[in-house]
Amino acid sequence: MLKPKIKGIYIFIAVIGLLIFLHFIRVLVPIEKAVIAIINPLTSGFYSISSELQMTYNEQTSKQDFFIVIDNLKQEVNRLTVENSKLKSLVEENKKLRQYLKFFTQEQYDYILADVVSRGLGLNSTNQEKNLIINKGGEDGLVVNLAVVNSQGVIIGKIIEVKEKISKICLTTDNNCKLAAFVQSQEEAVGETTGVIEGELGLTIKMNFIPQTKKIAIGDIVATSGLEENIPRGLVIGKITQIDDSSNEVWQSAVIEPLINLDSLAIVSLLLP
Amino acid sequence: MYWKIFLNFILIVALAILQLSFISGLPSLASKFNFILLVLVFILMLKSFKLAVWWAIGLGWLLDIYSFSIFGVYLISLFLTILIINFLLVNFFTDRSLYSFLAITFLIFVFYNIIFYLIIYLIGESARIIFSQDFWLNFGQQLVVNMLAALFLFYLVSFMSKRLKPVFLSRIS
Numbered sequence: 001m002l003k004p005k006i007k008g009i010y011i012f013i014a015v016i017g018l019l020i021f022l023h024f025i026r027v028l029v030p031i032e033k034a035v036i037a038i039i040n041p042l043t044s045g046f047y048s049i050s051s052e053l054q055m056t057y058n059e060q061t062s063k064q065d066f067f068i069v070i071d072n073l074k075q076e077v078n079r080l081t082v083e084n085s086k087l088k089s090l091v092e093e094n095k096k097l098r099q100y101l102k103f104f105t106q107e108q109y110d111y112i113l114a115d116v117v118s119r120g121l122g123l124n125s126t127n128q129e130k131n132l133i134i135n136k137g138g139e140d141g142l143v144v145n146l147a148v149v150n151s152q153g154v155i156i157g158k159i160i161e162v163k164e165k166i167s168k169i170c171l172t173t174d175n176n177c178k179l180a181a182f183v184q185s186q187e188e189a190v191g192e193t194t195g196v197i198e199g200e201l202g203l204t205i206k207m208n209f210i211p212q213t214k215k216i217a218i219g220d221i222v223a224t225s226g227l228e229e230n231i232p233r234g235l236v237i238g239k240i241t242q243i244d245d246s247s248n249e250v251w252q253s254a255v256i257e258p259l260i261n262l263d264s265l266a267i268v269s270l271l272l273p
Numbered sequence: 274m275y276w277k278i279f280l281n282f283i284l285i286v287a288l289a290i291l292q293l294s295f296i297s298g299l300p301s302l303a304s305k306f307n308f309i310l311l312v313l314v315f316i317l318m319l320k321s322f323k324l325a326v327w328w329a330i331g332l333g334w335l336l337d338i339y340s341f342s343i344f345g346v347y348l349i350s351l352f353l354t355i356l357i358i359n360f361l362l363v364n365f366f367t368d369r370s371l372y373s374f375l376a377i378t379f380l381i382f383v384f385y386n387i388i389f390y391l392i393i394y395l396i397g398e399s400a401r402i403i404f405s406q407d408f409w410l411n412f413g414q415q416l417v418v419n420m421l422a423a424l425f426l427f428y429l430v431s432f433m434s435k436r437l438k439p440v441f442l443s444r445i446s
Binding site: 005008009012013015016019020023024032035036039042043044045046047049050051053054057058116117118119120133161163166168201263 | 286289290291293294295296297298299300301304322323326330333334335337338339341344345348349352356407
């Protein structure tokens with residue numbers, strides 16, 4: 001006869017085996033969906049509290065850099081004022097051209113709003129994977145590779161996995177997140193520079209495969225090129241902060257800084273095709 | 274009886290939500306807290322093996338629902354970790370001193386990570402994670418943060434309860 005403790009272990013193994021088996025034959029899926037539906041409002045509430053803590057922490061730690069930031073912003077304001085006046089004249093010109101062409105269509109995206117419920121599972125021992133879990137899934141019409149943007153329309157990543165009630169987003173700083181992108185050069189004569197962006201150590205973004213013949217500059221804006229299915233063209237990714245154009249390399253690369261803080265996202269928008 | 278089961282169920286769900294949503298979103302090293310393993314250590318040392326396994330199964334199931342790895346990874350790794358830690362508790366760390374408590378906390382993190390990533394490696398999902406420098410750096414950070422948390426919790430619990438006072442076994446002939 002089996003010892004009571006050994007017998008107990010067999011019971012536990014049977015329970016675990018049963019839970020896994022019933023999941024794979026989809027018997028437990030309705031219960032799992034119900035559990036997610038009940039828990040999701042609580043998880044998004046808790047996540048928004050911790051993301052607020054994250055923001056407060058970031059504000060405190062970045063206070064030291066405020067003076068440098070203020071100087072940089074003053075220079076940025078001057079540059080933008082000049083650029084703004086140029087753009088205003090372009091808007092006027094554009095209005096006239098639209099009138100001529102009777103072209104009033106405006107880009108409008110269909111989108112779904114989703115709450116972030118978790119940042120990974122918080123149990124993994126790696127920082128390279130920057131993932132978010134949101135409370136919308138396949139049942140809401142989401143599919144893999146949809147673009148995810150913040151409230152200002154800046155792309156923050158794309159959907160990489162979808163379940164019925166939840167989905168996983170890789171952030172643009174994630175090592176496994178790749179997007180087709182192009183550089184919006186400040187010099188008009190340069191022409192379009194395309195490449196592929198991917199995350200670097202969960203901190204910055206790197207743009208690779210830029211031909212050596214193309215001229216890019218620090219401060220240039222990088223946006224999605226629209227070459228990928230389901231990801232529209234022109235979603236801003238970030239700004240170039242560093243360029244590696246060693247002459248012995250076939251391609252040049254650039255380091256891109258995201259325009260927004262990806263650590264403090266609580267609500268995201270998913271652009272539908 | 275049923276009231277106890279219900280209470281445990283609520284606590285398991287609360288702990289899973291806390292780990293999934295609150296701790297994962299905290300800044301810097303605070304996000305390295307693994308409350309689930311720390312609570313399992315406490316249950317194993319202060320309550321019973323049986324209760325710890327039920328908690329591991331409940332938490333593993335909830336984490337698996339939210340996980341995008343193959344279903345069952347958390348269930349199996351938490352269960353096997355509890356089995357190993359219980360074996361060590363029964364055979365090697367028989368007293369409830371601070372040293373054995375810290376050793377058990379250390380070992381539960383080591384075994385949990387080994388088992389979790391071994392399963393993921395065996396199913397071929399991300400062998401590269403285990404061999405990356407980043408993995409070991411984060412693993413070290415996790416260990417340090419959680420050992421400190423265990424130290425703090427040990428003194429907190431021993432201040433409030435007599436269950437963690439060192440005892441010496443004597444043979445009754």
